[in-house]
Amino acid sequence: MVRMRFAIIVPFGDIYDHKNLILMKQLGCTDVIGHGPSIPRGSEVWEYGDILQIKMQVERHGLRLEVFEDAPPIEKIVYNLQGKEQQLEDFCKSLENLGKAGIKVIKPQHMPPVPNMIWRTDPDKPTRGGATSTAFDYDLVKDVPPTVKFGAYKEEDIWRNLEYFLKNAIPTAEEAGVVITFHPDDPPISPIQGFPRILRSIEAFDKLLGLVPSNNLGVCFCQGCFAEMGVDVPAAIRHFGRKGRIFFAHFRNVKGSVYEPGGFQEIFHDDPTGRVDMFEAMKAYYEVGFEGPMRPDHAPKTIADDIYGGHPGYHMIGKVLALGYMKGLAESIEKTFFKEDKV
Ligand SMILES: [Mn+2]
DSSP states (O other): OOSSEEOOOOSSSSTTSHHHHHHHHHTTOOEEEEOOOOOOTTOOOOOHHHHHHHHHHHHTTTOEEEEESOOSOOHHHHTTOTTHHHHHHHHHHHHHHHHHTTOOEEOOOOSOSSTTSSOOSEEEEEOGGGOEEEEEOGGGTTTOOOOTTTOOOOHHHHHHHHHHHHHHHHHHHHHHTOEEEEOOOSSOOSOBTTBOOOOOSHHHHHHHHHHSOOTTEEEEEEHHHHHHTTOOHHHHHHHHHHTTOEEEEEEOOEEEOTTSTTOEEEOOTTOTTSSSOHHHHHHHHHHTTOOSEEEEOOBOBOTTGGGTOOBTBBOHHHHHHHHHHHHHHHHHHHHHHOGGGOO
């Protein structure tokens, strides 16, 4: 068995559904990269018992649950809206409950508080064999005016608000033993709809990690978004991984980038026309001693996916293909280059 930890999201309703957890185990996953409990009306605190119940449900199926790829909301803090002090207080209470229940990594949502925080200009663009995937072309949205409800923000506003959040939340995160991670903006180009997209480059993540130096601040390394930036993805994995800043990963590839004419399109994980050498990417995680879980991120929709349902980026067949491909890459890399490290 390979050392790398794998998770998957399949389109059967809630991720903690009994059938989902059984399927994950059957597909050879070790982990669930999950989400927190639904927030009760009128309260934003994630209660200890609710978190513990989820964790126990996952562990009963022989899987680990240490990573939530969400967190209690922080949009009032990041966008300086009314009630931000209360939101910060609730966030810190939740951190204590998360740590106590054994959740080690969370990922707050810093992207704009609008329904289309993840922008795509085409949800169904044909790719290999006529399968369809999502695509984004900045030229089609760069002139969209700011959302009336919020008005236009400046980049420095968002950086200042994020710094205020981290300065106040990281000490509690350290005490609770919880790491706060951030996913890049998707798409990583700015502005869109009046919102600056600040986490859109390697330099931006370096700046973020320097705002409040702490072992409890890190990166959700979304390969897809770093690929969309047009950067050398294996080099970026080594850059953040060597500093111990990657706590979980989204394995994904795209064709093009936000800066190229026509933008980018998501593709199958094993499609050699993608901009990232996926073998080199997987090898980079091994080189830096990455110990967190990873999961296939967005995959195209195939002709067979109507059976299983799902929405763009989250269909069954492409995800399962990706997981098998990832496990194959991991095994070949481990046996070829990292034999002596095998546990
Ligand atoms: Mn992602």
